[in-house]
Amino acid sequence: xxxxxxxxxxxxxxxxxxxxxxxxxxxxxxxxxxxxxxxxxxxxxxxxxxxxxxxxxxxxxxxxxxxxxxxxxxxxxxxxxxxxxxxxxxxxxxxxxxxxxxxxxxxxxxxxxxxxxxxxxxxxxxxxxxxxxxxxxxxxxxxxxxxxxxxxxxxxxxxxxxxxxxxxxxxxxxxxxxxxxxxxxxxxxxxxxxxxxxxxxxxxxxxxxxxxxxxxxxxxxxxxxxxxxxxxxxxxxxxxxxxxxxxxxxxxxxxxxxxxxxxxxxxxxxxxxxxxxxxxxxxxxxxxxxxxxxxxxxxxxxxxxxx
Amino acid sequence: xxxxxxxxxxxxxxxxxxxxxxxxxxxxxxxxxxxxxxxxxxxxxxxxxxxxxxxxxxxxxxxxxxxxxxxxxxxxxxxxxxxxxxxxxxxxxxxxxxxxxxxxxxxxxxxxxxxxxxxxxxxxxxxxxxxxxxxxxxxxxxxxxxxxxxxxxxxxxxxxxxxxxxxxxxxxxxxxxxxxxxxxxxxxxxxxxxxxxxxxxxxxxxxxxxxxxxxxxxxxxxxxxxxxxxxxxxxxxxxxxxxxxxxxxxxxxxxxxxxxxxxxxxxxxxxxxxxxxxxxxxxxxxxxxxxxxxxxxxxxxxxxxxxxxxxxxxxxxxxxxxxxxxxxxxxxxxxxxx
Numbered sequence: 173x174x175x176x177x178x179x180x181x182x183x184x185x186x187x188x189x190x191x192x193x194x195x196x197x198x199x200x201x202x203x204x205x206x207x208x209x210x211x212x213x214x215x216x217x218x219x220x221x222x223x224x225x226x227x228x229x230x231x232x233x234x235x236x237x238x239x240x241x242x243x244x245x246x247x248x249x250x251x252x253x254x255x256x257x258x259x260x261x262x263x264x265x266x267x268x269x270x271x272x273x274x275x276x277x278x279x280x281x282x283x284x285x286x287x288x289x290x291x292x293x294x295x296x297x298x299x300x301x302x303x304x305x306x307x308x309x310x311x312x313x314x315x316x317x318x319x320x321x322x323x324x325x326x327x328x329x330x331x332x333x334x335x336x337x338x339x340x341x342x343x344x345x346x347x348x349x350x351x352x353x354x355x356x357x358x359x360x361x362x363x364x365x366x367x368x369x370x371x372x373x374x375x376x377x378x379x380x381x382x383x384x385x386x387x388x389x390x391x392x393x394x395x396x397x398x399x400x401x402x403x404x405x406x407x408x409x410x411x412x413x414x415x416x417x418x419x420x421x422x423x424x425x426x427x428x429x430x431x432x433x434x435x436x437x438x439x440x441x442x443x444x445x446x447x448x449x450x451x452x453x454x455x456x457x458x459x460x461x462x463x464x465x466x467x468x469x470x471x472x473x474x475x476x477x478x479x
Numbered sequence: 480x481x482x483x484x485x486x487x488x489x490x491x492x493x494x495x496x497x498x499x500x501x502x503x504x505x506x507x508x509x510x511x512x513x514x515x516x517x518x519x520x521x522x523x524x525x526x527x528x529x530x531x532x533x534x535x536x537x538x539x540x541x542x543x544x545x546x547x548x549x550x551x552x553x554x555x556x557x558x559x560x561x562x563x564x565x566x567x568x569x570x571x572x573x574x575x576x577x578x579x580x581x582x583x584x585x586x587x588x589x590x591x592x593x594x595x596x597x598x599x600x601x602x603x604x605x606x607x608x609x610x611x612x613x614x615x616x617x618x619x620x621x622x623x624x625x626x627x628x629x630x631x632x633x634x635x636x637x638x639x640x641x642x643x644x645x646x647x648x649x650x651x652x653x654x655x656x657x658x659x660x661x662x663x664x665x666x667x668x669x670x671x672x673x674x675x676x677x678x679x680x681x682x683x684x685x686x687x688x689x690x691x692x693x694x695x696x697x698x699x700x701x702x703x704x705x706x707x708x709x710x711x712x713x714x715x716x717x718x719x720x721x722x723x724x725x726x727x728x729x730x731x732x733x734x735x736x737x738x739x740x741x742x743x744x745x746x747x748x749x750x751x752x753x754x755x756x757x758x759x760x761x762x763x764x765x766x767x768x769x770x771x772x773x774x775x776x777x778x779x780x781x782x783x784x785x786x787x788x789x790x791x792x793x794x795x796x797x798x799x800x801x802x803x804x805x806x807x808x809x810x811x812x813x814x815x816x817x
Contacts (some may be wrong), residue, residue, distance in 0.1 A: 195519030214659035215652070216616070223659050231522065237673040241680055250684040329655065380496030383625045404696055405703075412704035416711055448718050459721075464560075464708065 187245065187394050191277055194242055198281040202235055206288050213298035214329040217321050220328070224299025228289050232282030245390075246274050248397050266393070269386035283364060290357030293350035301327040304345055311341025347357030414473040422469070423460050424450035429442070502584055506591040511543060513595050520605035520637040524630045527637075531606025535596050539589030546585025554703065555582060559701055573701070576694035583679075590672050597665030600658035601637070607637040607657060617648025617655060725758070727778045731769045732759030732815065 188374035214223055240246050249270040250261070289295045302324045312320050327345045375383065427450060451457055521530055547553050556577045596602050596788070609630050611617075624632065624647070632644035636653050644650075683691060736759070760766055 174744075210600070210658075212600070212655055212658045213661070213781050214655050216656065216659075218655075219659055223663065226663060226666065230670055234666075234669050234673045237677045241673070241677055247680065247684060250681055251688060254685050324813065329651070405699060408696060408700040409703050409707070412700060412707045415704065416708050420711070448715065448722065448782070451715065451720070452722075452782035457780075461712075468562065468567045470566040 187391070191245060192242060192251075195239070195277040195280050198235065198239055198242070199284045200341055202231075202281040202285045205231070206292075211294050211298075213294070215326045215329040217302055217325045220325050222440050224295045224297075228286065228295045232285050235281040235285060236278050239281055241279060245270060245273055245394060246393055249274060251397075252393055263386075263389060265382055265386045266389045269383070269391045270393075273390075287357050290353050290360065293313075296353035296356075297346055298328045300336065300349055301325060301345060304348065308348075309341045309344050310432040311339055320465075322328070338406050366461060399420040402477055411473060415469055415471070417470045418466070418473060420451070421459075423456075423463065427451065427456055427459075489561040502587045505542075505546070505588040509588040510536075510595055513592060513599070518601050518605075519599070522635045523633045524609060524627075524639040527608060527634055528606050530600045531604075534601045535593065535606070539592045541591060542588040543585050546588060547581065550581055550585065552577065555702060555705055558705075568665045570694075570697060572690060572694045573697045576691070576734075577698045580698075590668075592663055594669050595673075597661050597668060600661040603661035603664070604654060604657040607660075608653065609633045611636070611648065611653045611656060612647050616652050618619065618646065677736065698754045722782050723778060723780070726770065726782065728760065729772070730778070731765075731772060735760075735765055735768065 188398050209227075211227065213220060249267060252270070253267050255262070302321055304324065305317070306320045306324065312323060343466070374462060453461060516534075518534065521527060556574065559577070560574055562569075566759055611633060613629070613633070632642075633653075635642045635644065636650060636657075639650055642650050678714070759768055
């Protein structure tokens with residue numbers, strides 16, 4: 173149990189690793205979304221391009237925004253950016269560092285979606301089947317211009333009719349487009365990996381000291397925010413505690429004033445007496461509960477402090 | 480128990496991740512509900528639209544209301560809204576904050592249902608199959624069918640096994656067309672919702688951050704205060720019950736002694752705690768009478784003070800009131816889930 177707790181505390185304390193975890197989860201969710209999405213190309217001349225490119229680009233935008241929303245640090249950064257300076261100056265390097273780290277993490281899931289889409293090939297086949305040059309493919313070379321667009325648009329759909337199903341030209345167009353799509357996908361992946369590699373390796377050559385400072389202060393702002401929220405919670409708990417005790421005491425005083433039979437302090441166990449706080453009757457309890465609803469005590473425990 | 484409590488405290492302490500977890504679970508539940516639901520298009524001209532749109536819109540409404548019902552804080556909001564002012568003023572900003580945060584959380588499962596429904600495509604295919612543009616997609620030059628008959632044929636598009644309009648318009652073409660429209664709508668809806676969520680979340684620090692911090696603090700306070708009050712009342716009830724029952728047993732014992740004219744047997748001095756706990760009831764008959772009396776004639780909810788004063792009879796001011804929670808038990812960490 174102690175180990176479990178230590179692991180949890182480790183993840184909680186290192187907010188960077190929490191964010192990396194969320195980023196990884198979002199990337200996995202992106203792959204899962206793609207595989208469970210039922211891609212179905214309309215196979216109509218004008219609709220193909222819109223559908224194909226839409227499926228390729230709209231989900232990445234959604235995933236990017238989700239990456240920004242789910243990242244707690246984006247709120248912290250915005251607050252730091254918009255706050256009045258007050259007694260504490262604002263450091264633009266810190267804000268820039270936070271912004272770039274948030275953007276980098278948010279970009280992972282969209283890139284994964286685009287790469288998976290390209291490597292799979294269905295989107296590009298759907299979008300660009302109407303744009304291939306029909307002269308290159310034997311089956312489409314002798315068809316009239318009006319018809320060729322219709323036929324090319326039907327290439328992504330396998331179950332159209334007997335004519336198209338086993339058509340070698342259809343398969344040729346499919347293969348051609350898929351080849352382009354996969355080449356594009358792998359190239360993008362290669363370029364991004366090289367860029368990430370270079371960025372990580374060359375970064376210490378430039379401004380390492382500034383980077384360390386920016387990272388330290390961005391961590392600090394994050395931790396300070398968390399601790400402030402926890403302190404507020406703790407404070408409101410204590411405030412509520414005092415307020416309620418004060419309320420019970422004032423009810424007890426009121427009951428003592430109004431009732432003629434003074435309850436005598438007696439042999440009862442000490443603990444029970446304290447818990448009961450002089451309220452020992454069904455009517456008294458009802459009155460207490462009614463007063464709690466109808467007249468909540470003021471938010472002022474300074475009198476309780478002074479007692 | 481300790482393990483459970485530590486896990487619970489971990490989730491409670493990071494309230495944002497806890498609430499996100501709850502929203503994620505509800506979203507998954509909504510997806511699961513959709514996949515478990517057996518969609519069954521009626522394939523009749525006027526029923527299709529009603530069925531399709533009904534499945535698209537009624538479950539989200541139910542999920543939205545369920546999101547409110549299952550949220551414990553709704554009663555807190557209602558109580559704060561309706562209570563008389565008394566000595567404590569009401570802050571409308573706090574009420575607005577509580578309502579907004581609850582509404583945002585309740586909107587997630589319905590949004591997921593609508594997205595999944597649109598992306599799947601069955602509902603829109605069922606609802607709008609009679610509006611497919613036959614002129615562009617099929618052979619409009621099918622001469623022998625009247626408008627009503629065309630509608631009937633088109634209505635059967637979702638049901639492949641009884642579809643008989645292959646010459647009018649191919650089933651696959653129509654289904655693909657409708658599904659394409661449905662998925663486009665679905666992704667646009669998802670994009671819209673995500674953009675709204677992003678704007679709501681990111682514009683807040685730019686305006687009214689101080690007011691937001693204030694509302695958040697006081698709404699947490701109200702939540703914690705209510706929980707602490709409930710706990711204090713529960714403790715009070717426990718003590719009340721304990722004393723009431725003790726007095727009942729003592730009363731029984733006294734009554735029985737008086738009725739039977741038994742001399743109270745002096746318990747030996749060293750009998751100790753066990754004898755005290757017997758509360759003067761030491762045989763089967765007496766115990767049975769006590770149990771019967773407890774059922775037939777419960778004691779009034781009124782704790783009378785004990786008969787004899789203690790010590791030297793000084794009935795002055797009692798002991799100063801001690802905070803019950805100071806040393807007796809550990810305090811639980813309360814964190815608000817608003």
